[in-house]
Amino acid sequence: MIKDEGKDGDIDKIQYSTISWMNLLNIYIVLAYYETAKKSAKKGQVNKNKLSNQKFANDFVNFQINEILAYRQSALHWNKNLFEERFTQTFEKALDSYDSIFHQTGVIIHSREGSDKYLHKIREEFEEFKNISLKGSQSASKREALTSHKLEYLVNGLKATFSIENYLGGIYYLTPDEIIFENNTYIIQESKNTSKASLPKLPDIQDGLFKLILFSNLDSLILNDEPVSFVTKLKLTGNNVVGSIVFPDASLEDLEYLLEVNIKIFNTNQKAIIKKLALEAQNNHKLKIEVSSNF
DNA sequence: GCGTCGGTACATAGCAGTAA
DNA sequence: TTACTGCTATGTACCGACGC
Secondary structure: OEEEOOOOOOEEEOOHHHHHHHHHOOOOOOOOOEEEEEEOOOOOOOOOOOEEEEEEOHHHHHHHHHHHHOOOOOHHHHHHHHHHHOHHHHHHHHHHHHHHHHHHHOOOOOOOHHHHHHHHHHHHHHHHHHHHHHHHHHOOOOOOOOOOOEEEEEEEOOEEEEEEEOOOOOEEEEOOOEEEEEOOEEEEEEEEEOOOOOOOOHHHHHHHHHHHHHHHOOOOEEEOOEEEOEEEEEEEEEOOOOOOEEEOOOOHHHHHHHHHHOOOOOOHHHHHHHHHHHHHHHHOOOEEEEEEEOO
16 A cells, blocks of 8 residues: 655555556455565665565455455455445554554654545545446446446546546546547557667556557547547557557568568567567457657 | 656576586 | 576666656
């Protein structure tokens, strides 16, 4: 839920968007907090208030996993209950745990002040989510499949926000990198770039794909009450890439040619990833993938 | 000043190849 | 079979840049 790396380090807290994301994808959430940590002994860090080697309270994690194994309802249901009944107290536990880590290690941690504000904000977002789901369940239209999403498209200056809702009432807010209007079609695009390598790292590609697969499964895109045509696109750019390719438009020959002219640019693993991306675009309706140079 | 993001450095684990 | 070596993938930590 929270990771405090000491006063001179980073502090990370779970965001509500992550929780609603899990709701949308039917993934069960396990709350966890760190129980022990050591003062960082790395050179350059010994004189700072920095924690490393943080370990989870494992019993608490295992307990929840066992509960989930015996649970018979949807992840949304589990997550909702978890949030209502355990979130605040577990967060307090996490903070208390950091207090005792401070006493054990002498490492000063971030002040507790911001935490109340955080809890208030995340609770507010949860309430908003509950209100929207309530409205959804009252509506006469029964949605039967995950692919039938309700979609709102808000244009706010240059930023566009999608709110996707599935039939269970899970909601996730996503902001795509770019929206391009071309040949009467909206292209929802995620871009991943790498300045040093020729192809972005696999986790980055996966992240982009993941967001786009949600978009590409949308039934329809409504802008100002009018249905508009759209595709989704993952644009991968890297260093020294010769030529460019767009899947699934490109032929097998095009793919072989791209790999041939970039034989020294892409390593074996990267070539394999590109081939898999070609397959992904072939099998995923409405998804395009572009591989090109970053200049 | 704070929170966030992206790039990078570093440690570690897994794996395959090779020599003893 | 064992010990060693180098390569790669992965996760964590660190740090600078940026916007608010």
